[in-house]
Amino acid sequence: MDTQPAPDRRRLPPDERRRQIVEGAVAFFADVGLEGNTRDLAKRLGVTQSLLFNYFAAKSDLLEAVYEHVYLNRLSDDWPTLLTDRNRSIRDRVLHFYDDYSKLIFQYEWMRIFMFSGLAGAELNRRYLDHLGRVIFGPLLAEMQAAAPDPQSIEIEDLWNLHGGIVYIGIRQHIYQVPCPDDPTKAITRAVDRFLAAFDIT
Amino acid sequence: MDTQPAPDRRRLPPDERRRQIVEGAVAFFADVGLEGNTRDLAKRLGVTQSLLFNYFAAKSDLLEAVYEHVYLNRLSDDWPTLLTDRNRSIRDRVLHFYDDYSKLIFQYEWMRIFMFSGLAGAELNRRYLDHLGRVIFGPLLAEMQAAAPDPQSIEIEDLWNLHGGIVYIGIRQHIYQVPCPDDPTKAITRAVDRFLAAFDIT
DNA sequence: AACCTTATTGATCATACGATCATTAGTTGG
DNA sequence: CCAACTAATGATCGTATGATCAATAAGGTT
Structure with missing residues (x-):
């Protein structure tokens, strides 16, 4: 057995991280509902919960981004x-x-x-x-x-x-x-x- | 203006109170979703939050009663x-x-x-x-x-x-x-x- | 009217959750 | 290779929420 391949790839370019968060959030909220909590989402993404708030001022802003991602070009x-x-x-x-x-x-x-x-x-x-x-x-x-x-x-x-x-x-x-x-x-x-x-x- | 007609009609027969709670819970959870909180439900019913737990050991038990009430004879x-x-x-x-x-x-x-x-x-x-x-x-x-x-x-x-x-x-x-x-x-x-x-x- | 039973309450606990911020460490440019 | 920038973290705060329990008072019985 080898060491874990990527223990924590920190410091992505902001655009990429943001995209990753939004896509992860879409999948996450689709599973558990819009009241899913940010800690579980962060865990699924492999980042800390506080990181989410570096990209979105509030959970509602993240949900807006989720809506936009899902509804756009539908x-x-x-x-x-x-x-x-x-x-x-x-x-x-x-x-x-x-x-x-x-x-x-x-x-x-x-x-x-x-x-x-x-x-x-x-x-x-x-x-x-x-x-x-x-x-x-x-x-x-x-x-x-x-x-x-x-x-x-x-x-x-x-x-x-x-x-x-x-x-x-x-x-x-x-x-x-x-x-x-x-x-x-x-x-x-x-x-x-x-x-x-x-x-x-x- | 007169005094409030029925400030708090306490002490109903348990059966009746239970029915009232379940019916109120059906309406409440239909509105806000199954994750609606017990304090808001109690407020809508005009009773205290702790009373709910005299009739149902846990919120999940109340939800079971809600399901039963809604699904039964459907x-x-x-x-x-x-x-x-x-x-x-x-x-x-x-x-x-x-x-x-x-x-x-x-x-x-x-x-x-x-x-x-x-x-x-x-x-x-x-x-x-x-x-x-x-x-x-x-x-x-x-x-x-x-x-x-x-x-x-x-x-x-x-x-x-x-x-x-x-x-x-x-x-x-x-x-x-x-x-x-x-x-x-x-x-x-x-x-x-x-x-x-x-x-x-x- | 006094008493007893128990339905109901109010205070309280433990945990969950959104949000904040000082600190840490990855990455880039010189 | 080093310094500067900043992405990411970890600790923490305030509040919300489910749940508990001793205290209270409504309503029937005698």
Whole structure:
């Protein structure tokens, strides 16, 4: 047996250390919740608890950085363009969107931190869902109505239902941690196809 | 202005006090999460913090009572019977079930405590979902397969998708607290009808 | 009305946690 | 190789929190 390879690599460049702390904090708070304590986090990072306060004046500031790290770039700007590209079938577009989207959100850290902050009443979640409604489901509803024989039959609430059924896979996987399909693609495809068929969208 | 009407109604019968504490604790922990502290709970109840420990040896015991109060009778024994009653149409049975079920679970306290305990990794949630799968979705799948022209086309995962889309209404309402339909009946009915139509179940 | 039982309280303890700061030691530039 | 800068540490503070227990007083019984 040899000596421990890196007993304590102290004195990282501040940028790097900060990044390390934030990424560790994301993983940590995703596990234990936003009320996880700074001592346990420091232990997991292999640094002292006081070091955290050299980089963040208060725990709430660290949580802000965690939010920013997790929420940033979670919604691609390309999706509205993708969803309104009438050179492709609605089915193609929706499946492509949910393929991308599920890869982004069906992740342990995102799912859990989103849920933790939602339960804490964070405004961030409402803003996110509002954004999702305006930027994704608004245009998508218009596209579907344009493609459906009876446009008035589709409502925004139907889209939320489609969405909820899909998101629920991630909730089962990462929140309740019950057995569910490793690859959600099949379930998503079937749900989308049922949805489009119901409105006679081809 | 008069004196306070009931400054402190002390000395309730133990059973009644215990019930009052548990019910208050359900509401309290649903609001602030399972890590809410006993002093705030006592303040909300209008009793001293130490009184709580006369009824529960530890906070964890109080939480057990909260779980029991919230989870108990959340799954009616009648539903399996209802769902397998072939004198009624599948549509009737499913709508009836989700009418009952949504009334039971689309409640602030249930939704939030279920989510809080799920995030905390509680075995209770897995047991509940497992029970749901065996007692509700198992029989329901069999009924649908018996009623569908192509029985093999329906999978249990499709039922979870239907379920998730419906449950997501409650999640939006009570977890994220975003605008959503006051009465979910319409959205549920539409989702169920789309589902049954997709499998040609009449 | 006095008494007794016990539900309830108030004071208190031990620990957990966020936050602070003087001290230590890793790294870089000359 | 040394000095200066500062990243990182360790000790410590104040408060919050779960839990304990002797003292108190509400409410029924006689």
